[in-house]
Amino acid sequence: MDVTLPTLLFWQNGNDFYGSHQGVRFYIQPKDNLFQVEVWRGLLNKQHSTIEERADFPLNEEGLNALKAWIATLSP
Numbered sequence: 001m002d003v004t005l006p007t008l009l010f011w012q013n014g015n016d017f018y019g020s021h022q023g024v025r026f027y028i029q030p031k032d033n034l035f036q037v038e039v040w041r042g043l044l045n046k047q048h049s050t051i052e053e054r055a056d057f058p059l060n061e062e063g064l065n066a067l068k069a070w071i072a073t074l075s076p
Contacts, residue, residue, distance in 0.1 A: 002072070003069075003071045004021075005017065005019065008060070008061055008064055011030040011035065011064070012030070012059070015030070016028065016029040016030075017029075021071055021072065022076060023041060023076060024039060024041060024071060024074045025039070025040050025041065025046070026038065026039045026040075026071060033058070034056045034057060034058060034063075035056065035057040035058075035059055035063055035064070035067050036054075037054065037055045037057070037067060037071075038051045039052055039053040039054070053074065055067075057070070
């Protein structure tokens, strides 16, 4: 199953995003020309969870595709 995320334009306009994919929850923010991603599991929100993974990807189409693939690999 593919990870569904907004288009590149959404991020280029400075928008943050919370999402989930098969039990993996994530927060993505565009910063310093990067996608900065934090990942956690469970039912609680980010503030009440332990961040398990962090990663950065270039803020471009290739980075967006790599980000989607990375999140997919974290799913059970």
